[in-house]
Amino acid sequence: MKFGLVGYSGRMGQEIISVFERAGHTLTFKMDINGEELLELPEVVVDFSQPSALVRTVEFCKSNELPLVIGTTGLKNQHFEMLKELAKKVPVVQSYNFSMGITVLRRILREYASYMQDWDVEIVEIHHRYKKDAPSGTAIKLGEELKRESPKHSLRIGGVPGDHHVFFANDGEVLEFHHRAISRRAFALGALKAAEFVLNAGPRLYDFEEVLFGGRV
Ligand code: NAD
Numbered sequence: 001m002k003f004g005l006v007g008y009s010g011r012m013g014q015e016i017i018s019v020f021e022r023a024g025h026t027l028t029f030k031m032d033i034n035g036e037e038l039l040e041l042p043e044v045v046v047d048f049s050q051p052s053a054l055v056r057t058v059e060f061c062k063s064n065e066l067p068l069v070i071g072t073t074g075l076k077n078q079h080f081e082m083l084k085e086l087a088k089k090v091p092v093v094q095s096y097n098f099s100m101g102i103t104v105l106r107r108i109l110r111e112y113a114s115y116m117q118d119w120d121v122e123i124v125e126i127h128h129r130y131k132k133d134a135p136s137g138t139a140i141k142l143g144e145e146l147k148r149e150s151p152k153h154s155l156r157i158g159g160v161p162g163d164h165h166v167f168f169a170n171d172g173e174v175l176e177f178h179h180r181a182i183s184r185r186a187f188a189l190g191a192l193k194a195a196e197f198v199l200n201a202g203p204r205l206y207d208f209e210e211v212l213f214g215g216r217v
Contacts (some may be wrong), residue, residue: 003195004029004042004066006057007049011130012071016046020195031056039199042066044195048187050132051075058082067091067198069191071098074133082099087205091198095208096137098190101179102164103209108177109166111144116174119168121146126163132139138164161186 003020007013008030017027028040031053041064046058048071061068067090070083075094083092097103115122125139134154142164143150162181167174181187197211205209207217 001025001044001195001199002028002040002042004031004045004060006031006045006047007072008032009034009038010048012048012187015184015188016048016191018047019185019192023192025192025195028075029060031060044198046070046127046191046195047072051079054082056162058086061090062086065090067201069093069194069198071095071106071187071191073137074121075135075137090203091201091205091206092204093194093198093208093211095190095194096141097162097187098194099162099179099181100182100190100206100212101134101186102138102142103212105164105177105179106141106145107207108118109142113146115166116168116170117148121148121150121166121168122157123150123152124163124165124167125152126157126160128159128161129156131156136162136164137190138162142166 004024005013005016005027009032029038029042044067045057045061046069051072051074073096083094086092123139123142125136127136135152139152143152161184164179166177194208194211209217
């Protein structure tokens with residue numbers, strides 16, 4: 001496939017280029033904070049950048065009727081409204097975490113958190129020192145699965161690609177779920193799955209969970 005990439009010069013952008021090209025796909029449109037370059041119209045656009053890029057990304061997808069895979073975090077309500085509007089025309093996959101492990105963990109929490117309603121629960125997330133938003137989008141999504149208030153703690157240290165802990169505790173025991181991304185490749189491989197998915201999907205806003213496991217979330 002021919003793909004476009006918003007945020008191509010970033011850490012995730014470089015990983016995505018490596019994974020997509022290894023799978024035989026070709027980068028034909030690229031954009032970052034310094035501008036954009038169109039070699040040929042892509043079949044799908046992937047955006048791992050900053051929320052400030054979204055107006056242009058959506059405009060490009062809308063005017064060329066291109067599906068979008070978006071992993072940018074720190075999105076506000078106004079950004080989700082733009083994505084919903086775009087998804088009336090083209091398929092859009094939005095996720096704050098394109099790793100398989102976190103997607104499975106969300107399912108586990110959805111199913112089992114209610115057994116520990118009277119336990120304390122807190123979320124700790126650790127990311128590299130350059131990450132701009134806090135708490136991480138993933139911590140927010142994990143918190144939503146708990147269906148109750150959950151304090152979130154953010155550490156910004158070193159080069160950590162992404163660590164998430166969910167601690168449940170009562171007076172006698174602690175149950176901890178821990179997911180560790182050991183490489184950004186995990187997210188790039190997920191973005192590739194989503195890009196292949198949107199090529200054959202109808203217009204709608206999809207969760208990555210639907211890409212991996214089917215069904216409507
Ligand atoms: P980075 O700082 O290394 O790269 C950001 C990229 O975005 C750069 O190429 C920069 O030029 C570009 N950019 C910034 N503002 C822009 C604008 N206004 N217009 C166009 N391009 C712009 O960041 P990163 O570590 O590569 O992360 C990028 C995004 O992906 C972040 O939001 C991060 O939280 C998110 N992320 C998501 C997942 C996921 O699975 N959903 C995983 C890792 C990172």
